[in-house]
Amino acid sequence: MNILVCFKVVPDLDLMPGGDWNVDSRLRVETGYVKNIINPYDESALEIALQFADKADDDQCSPGLTALTIGDSKANLHLKTLRALSFDRAVRIDSKEDLRFRPETCAALISAYINKIGKNNVVIMGRQSGVGDNAQTPLICAEMMGWPCITQVSSIEPAAGACLRVTNLVDDGTCRQTIEPPCILAIGNAPNSYLRVPTLKDIKAHGQKPVEVIDAAVLMATGGQPALPGGCELLGIEAIDRRRSGIIIEGETAAEKTQALYYSYLKGWLAGI
Amino acid sequence: MKYKIVLNGCSSTYRIQAGETGAFIRNNLESQPGDGSTIVFYNDGAAKENLIAASPTTRLHLVKINSYRPEAVLTYLKELEYGIECDLYLFPGDYAGSELSTRFAARTGGSSIAAVDKIEPGSESLTCYRAIYSNYLRGRFRLGKKPFCLSIARGLSAGAPGNQIEKRQVTESDFWDLPENRFTRDCEFTAADPVGELGRAPFILAAGRGVKSREKTEMLGKIAKELGAELGVSRPVAMSAWAPLDRLLGISGTMARPKLCLAAAVSGAAAFYAGIEKSKKIVAINIDAQAPLVRAADVAIIDDYETVLKELVKLVQSGEPRE
Ligand SMILES: Cc1cc2nc3c(=O)[nH]c(=O)nc-3n(C[C@H](O)[C@H](O)[C@H](O)COP(=O)(O)OP(=O)(O)OC[C@H]3O[C@@H](n4cnc5c(N)ncnc54)[C@H](O)[C@@H]3O)c2cc1C
Ligand SMILES: Nc1ncnc2c1ncn2[C@@H]1O[C@H](COP(=O)(O)O)[C@@H](O)[C@H]1O
Numbered sequence: 001m002n003i004l005v006c007f008k009v010v011p012d013l014d015l016m017p018g019g020d021w022n023v024d025s026r027l028r029v030e031t032g033y034v035k036n037i038i039n040p041y042d043e044s045a046l047e048i049a050l051q052f053a054d055k056a057d058d059d060q061c062s063p064g065l066t067a068l069t070i071g072d073s074k075a076n077l078h079l080k081t082l083r084a085l086s087f088d089r090a091v092r093i094d095s096k097e098d099l100r101f102r103p104e105t106c107a108a109l110i111s112a113y114i115n116k117i118g119k120n121n122v123v124i125m126g127r128q129s130g131v132g133d134n135a136q137t138p139l140i141c142a143e144m145m146g147w148p149c150i151t152q153v154s155s156i157e158p159a160a161g162a163c164l165r166v167t168n169l170v171d172d173g174t175c176r177q178t179i180e181p182p183c184i185l186a187i188g189n190a191p192n193s194y195l196r197v198p199t200l201k202d203i204k205a206h207g208q209k210p211v212e213v214i215d216a217a218v219l220m221a222t223g224g225q226p227a228l229p230g231g232c233e234l235l236g237i238e239a240i241d242r243r244r245s246g247i248i249i250e251g252e253t254a255a256e257k258t259q260a261l262y263y264s265y266l267k268g269w270l271a272g273i
Numbered sequence: 274m275k276y277k278i279v280l281n282g283c284s285s286t287y288r289i290q291a292g293e294t295g296a297f298i299r300n301n302l303e304s305q306p307g308d309g310s311t312i313v314f315y316n317d318g319a320a321k322e323n324l325i326a327a328s329p330t331t332r333l334h335l336v337k338i339n340s341y342r343p344e345a346v347l348t349y350l351k352e353l354e355y356g357i358e359c360d361l362y363l364f365p366g367d368y369a370g371s372e373l374s375t376r377f378a379a380r381t382g383g384s385s386i387a388a389v390d391k392i393e394p395g396s397e398s399l400t401c402y403r404a405i406y407s408n409y410l411r412g413r414f415r416l417g418k419k420p421f422c423l424s425i426a427r428g429l430s431a432g433a434p435g436n437q438i439e440k441r442q443v444t445e446s447d448f449w450d451l452p453e454n455r456f457t458r459d460c461e462f463t464a465a466d467p468v469g470e471l472g473r474a475p476f477i478l479a480a481g482r483g484v485k486s487r488e489k490t491e492m493l494g495k496i497a498k499e500l501g502a503e504l505g506v507s508r509p510v511a512m513s514a515w516a517p518l519d520r521l522l523g524i525s526g527t528m529a530r531p532k533l534c535l536a537a538a539v540s541g542a543a544a545f546y547a548g549i550e551k552s553k554k555i556v557a558i559n560i561d562a563q564a565p566l567v568r569a570a571d572v573a574i575i576d577d578y579e580t581v582l583k584e585l586v587k588l589v590q591s592g593e594p595r596e
Contacts (some may be wrong), residue, residue, distance in 0.1 A: 005463045013407045014542045020566055021410060029406065040508070074439040101405075101414070124415070130407045135387045143379035148344055148456050152368050154518075163458060171367040172285040172467045177460035189525055231384030231418035235400070238411050242546060244555065246568040254576040258584040261556065267571050267592065269533050269554050273475045273501075 001056070001063035001162060001181065004120035005049045005087075006110055006137075007042035007074040007108065010130040011035070023237045028098070031131075031189035036074050041126025044193035048156055049124055051193075058156040064088050066118055069239060070095050070109050076211060084198035084207040088106040089118075095216035101234050105142035112219050114145065121181040122164065127151060127188045138186040144225055150179065274302060274394045275309070276361040279377075281352065281369045282315030282324045283341035286467045290365035291432070296430035297327030297363065312353065313344055315337050321480025325443055329436045333488045337447045342457075344374055351380050361399065362566045364424040371424035378395040378422035385422040386414055390429055408524055419496035428528025428551070432470070469519050471527040474503035475533075479522055479549060483538025483559070483578065490515035493537065494577075499586045505529065507545050522548030537578035560583070 011031035022030040038046070049065055056063050066089040067074045067082040079090040093109050114120050123145075128135040142149035152169040159165040164179045169188060187193075198207070220226075249264075251257035278294045280287060280432055291311075298309065308464060310332035313324050316339060348375070360375060364370035371387045378385030386401050390411075393400040399421045406413040473478065478497040484490050492543065497504040505522040506515070522529060523545040530551035537558040539545060546569060549555060557570035558578045567573040574581055 013409055014540070016409070018563075019566070021406075029410070044512075052578075101412070131405070133388070133403075133405050133407065135371060136385070139372055139375040140379055143376055149372070151372055161445050169368065170284075170462075171281070171369055173462055173464040175460050175462050178458040180458060181527075183456060189508075189511065189518055189521060191512055191518060194512065196390050204386070216306070231416055232386050233415045233417065234412055235415050236413040237405070240409065240411055242543070242550065242569040244569055244571050246570055247572045248562065248567065249572060254574075254580040255584045257574045257576055258581050259588065261572060261574055261581075262585060262588045262592075265554075266533075266556070270476075270501075270589070273532050 001061070001122055002066075003049055003052070003063050003122045003124060004066045004068055004110075004114060004118050005042075005045050006041045006068050006123065006125045007046055007078070008069060008126075008129040009036050009071060009078055012037045013130060019239065021239050026098075027234055027237055029237065035090045036078075038078055038195065039126055039129040041128060041187050043195045044142075044190045045124045045126050045187040046085075047195045048083065048153075048187060048190060049191040050196065052156050052158065053086075061120075061158065061162070064120075064264060066091060066120065068093065068108055068110070068113060068118075070099065071218065072096055073113070079211040080207060081198060083211065084202045084205075084208055085196060086202065089212060090209075091118075091212045091214060093214050093216050093219060097216070101134065102139050103132070103134040105138035106137045107144055109216055109219060110141050111144040111225060113214070115221065115266050116219070117214070117223075123147075123154070123182075123184045124153075125184065125186050127186040136186050142184045146183070146185070147184055148179075149184040149186060150177075151186045153185045154188060154190040156185060192209045194271070212238045274360045275358065276302065276363055277309060277354075277359050278310060278311040278329055278363045279370075279373060280313045280365065281341055281367075282313040282319045282335070283338070283462060284369065284467075285464070286367060287313075287319070287324060287367075288327050288429050288435075289329040289368065289467065290367065291329050292435060293425060294363055294365055294571065295436040296434075297425050298329065300430070302394065310334060312350070314341065314349070321353070325441050327435060328438070328441055329512075331438055331440070332442045333444075335443060335445045337445070337449055338392075339449060339450065341369070343369070343376065344460065345448075346373060347376055347380060354381075359459070360419055361394075361419060362422045364422070366425040366427040366429065369595055374422045374424040378420070381420055382420075383420040383422050384416040384418040387424045388418060389423045390426040392423070398470055404524075404547070408547050427524070427528075428547075431528065431530065451519065465519070469507050469527060470503050471520065471522065471529050475532045476500070476502040477505045477522075477529055477531045477549070477552070478502040478556045478582075479505040479507065479534055479536040479538065479539055480510055480516070481507040481539030481545075483540075484515075484539075486516060487513070487515040496582050496586055500535075500589055502533075502535070505548070506543075507539050524548070524580045535582075536566055536570070537582060540564045541569055
């Protein structure tokens with residue numbers, strides 16, 4: 001089995017100081033001063049792939065693992081960490097394009113990578129990534145590859161006959177199914193899938209291994225399927241004002257404040273329930 | 274604008290899908306229920322008369338299938354719609370709807386966008402609004418290529434009144450016999466309540482990462498019971514498995530609409546807030562007066578959540594009994 005995990009590096013938007021959203025004339029948002037993180041669903045995707053490899057190792061059919069991101073050099077540090085975590089390949093498709101709302105371009109690049117270079121037969125992605133919040137890349141990629149796609153996946157385990165045992169949420173319940181690759185799996189909420197941290201030994205053993213960088217234009221020019229035109233263009237951005245009265249209860253002690261909260265507000269509100 | 278609504282009649286969420294898509298059309302298109310039509314995929318498990326009775330449009334087309342599989346439904350939908358001119362395909366905001374919408378656009382050469390909260394039709398294009406930047410901002414987009422395929426934002430019109438339509442015109446087809454793309458060797462399905470306790474709760478106690486442990490989260494579950502509330506949690510709490518996933522509030526979990534929400538040790542990230550913003554009243558309990566939730570609450574206490582909640586239980590229990 002040859003597994004590709006796609007991840008995106010995003011600014012940690014929860015660290016943006018309240019209301020401080022500067023949108024420029026090209027509809028870009030200044031987020032340069034907050035730290036970058038791996039998109040939360042992609043973090044789960046990477047950890048689930050590692051857990052899968054751990055289990056498959058026990059069955060002596062260890063899969064190949066590649067981590068791939070599209071973007072600029074901001075991702076390099078994360079790629080190095082993934083290398084130390086024993087991903088066999090860590091690849092960055094170098095692109096300086098504004099891909100925030102271009103899931104079709106991301107999907108085309110990922111498909112081109114699979115077809116031309118990776119020859120992967122299982123692709124694991126996050127269901128949605130911050131900034132663009134498109135929630136479309138895995139689905140478009142599945143269409144481009146002509147592969148099935150399972151969404152809202154919460155766990156993946158090895159199964160007999162080079163198959164996968166996949167658990168995923170559907171609208172009215174949970175499915176556990178045995179799947180024959182090739183397939184695309186989009187990770188949803190998956191408890192206990194925070195990405196592990198490499199040990200010193202990991203870093204010594206793998207940390208210095210190179211990260212591969214591929215130019216997006218070259219990849220597309222040499223055999224990529226053209227992106228399905230998305231036909232979705234960003235026209236404007238507005239901030240959402242969520243303020244309510246935000247009255248802060250005063251008092252000396254927690255008990256005093258709680259009493260004030262209860263008698264001035266909560267008692268009445270609770271009576272209305 | 275010619276539109277079609279596509280619903281999954283194999284799912285127990287059918288009424289919710291029909292309610293929210295119907296409300297979306299009423300709120301966004303100056304159109305009569307007769308202008309559009311609905312395509313419903315259903316199988317043996319569904320009662321046809323119920324599907325018809327809840328349909329959001331006068332005209333509906335029932336398509337019988339073997340079982341709901343996105344790959345098969347997409348093949349059938351494309352076959353069904355081949356050569357037919359339609360400007361807009363509208364899908365519900367659930368998992369199935371958002372998947373079909375994107376994939377159907379890819380197959381028909383149309384344009385698609387997920388989780389739309391509002392549209393403004395133009396003559397040749399469609400303006401769509403949706404949350405971006407993890408729900409901190411909202412984007413305005415133009416879709417340029419027909420058919421426009423949209424899924425609507427989750428929780429947008431939950432609880433919308435049913436579709437009041439006198440008489441339906443029903444047509445039917447049967448795709449029962451077509452072969453399916455079988456990549457699944459076997460599948461076990463476990464049903465769950467699609468709305469869930471949190472979706473119905475009038476009073477929610479929400480716990481965030483600041484509660485710090487599984488034991489404390491369990492303690493908050495007990496406090497919730499004592500207060501007569503349901504426990505909800507933020508993503509870090511659910512991800513650490515301190516509480517089950519069906520307790521998650523936010524864009525990735527339940528979009529609740531209680532009368533009252535007490536949020537303890539939650540910072541109020543936009544992705545979380547979306548899950549409680551339809552609350553009539555919000556109370557924040559946080560040690561940090563700068564936490565975003567403090568401003569987005571009606572009232573806030575700046576103090577340790579545990580001390581405050583324990584005191585609150587005493588007050589509530591010593592007060593006059595509630596009906
Ligand atoms: C695509 C995407 C989807 C997401 N979906 C969701 C979602 O559906 N739901 C969700 O919740 N999040 C979601 N998130 C994550 C979200 O951005 C935040 O990371 C998360 O909501 C933060 O949770 P928290 O408030 O519990 O934790 P933190 O932000 O760590 O906040 C903890 C709070 O506890 C307070 N605190 C600490 N100790 C105490 C004490 N003793 N007493 C009182 N207060 C205390 C702190 O001051 C702090 O404000 C999503 C993120 C992304 C990118
Ligand atoms: N720039 C990118 N590089 C690598 N993977 C990406 C990129 N953008 C999106 N993806 C993948 O597609 C998923 C869904 O993203 P989106 O459609 O943008 O919400 C993400 O969780 C990633 O797995």
